[in-house]
Amino acid sequence: xxxxxxxxxxxxxxxxxxxxxxxxxxxxxxxxxxxxxxxxxxxxxxxxxxxxxxxxxxxxxxxxxxxxxxxxxxxxxxxxxxxxxxxxxxxxxxxxxxxxxxxxxxxxxxxxxxxxxxxxxxxxxxxxxxxxxxxxxxxxxxxxxxxxxxxxxxxxxxxx
Numbered sequence: 001x002x003x004x005x006x007x008x009x010x011x012x013x014x015x016x017x018x019x020x021x022x023x024x025x026x027x028x029x030x031x032x033x034x035x036x037x038x039x040x041x042x043x044x045x046x047x048x049x050x051x052x053x054x055x056x057x058x059x060x061x062x063x064x065x066x067x068x069x070x071x072x073x074x075x076x077x078x079x080x081x082x083x084x085x086x087x088x089x090x091x092x093x094x095x096x097x098x099x100x101x102x103x104x105x106x107x108x109x110x111x112x113x114x115x116x117x118x119x120x121x122x123x124x125x126x127x128x129x130x131x132x133x134x135x136x137x138x139x140x141x142x143x144x145x146x147x148x149x150x151x152x153x154x155x156x157x158x159x160x
Contacts, residue, residue, distance in 0.1 A: 018144035021136045022076055022086070028133070029073030029089055035116045036066035046113030050103050068092065082144055090137040093130055100127045 011017065036043040044062035047053055053061055068088065075085035096114075100122055103110060111119035112126055 013143050015143060015145045018140050018142075022079070022082065022140045022144050025086070025089060025133065025136055025140065026073040026075075026077030029069045029092075030077070031073075032115055033066040033070035033073065036062070036113075037070065040066070043113060046111065049108070049110040049113075050099055051106075051108060052099055052102060065092070076140075079144075083141060086137050086140045086144070090134060090141070093134040093137060097127060097130045097134065100130060 040059075040062045043066065044058050047061055048055070048058045069092065072085045072088040072092075075081050076089065100112070104122060104124060104127065109121045112122050113119065
């Protein structure tokens with residue numbers, strides 16, 4: 001068991017693994033935001049079809065959520081405020097997981113609306129996919145330290 005813990009844990013916790021996951025999640029959220037920003041009314045219809053968000057909040061959510069995805073994704077890919085960005089992405093993933101779980105439990109045949117409006121109806125694999133992405137976000141939060149631009153721009157105060 002100890003042999004498994006040593007090399008396997010060193011590989012799994014290596015900063016470059018977290019870097020790859022950080023770039024993947026950031027790119028994923030940037031990609032997901034593009035269609036929603038371009039077609040906010042279609043995205044608003046997707047949000048409304050979940051039957052979770054109050055009617056008065058649907059349009060606001062259809063405008064704010066894609067921009068939050070875009071900004072968080074860009075920051076995560078650049079390594080600027082990466083922990084904050086991955087926390088935002090994690091919070092959005094938790095929100096998506098709850099929404100997908102409730103929709104599946106109520107057996108509402110609706111597409112995810114994750115990447116475009118014309119998608120196949122959600123299945124439990126959609127929920128599992130988002131859970132895997134959430135695990136990736138937790139991994140990035142815990143182990144990311146490689147190639148962050150923030151470190152190049154932050155002034156360091158030296159004690160004399």
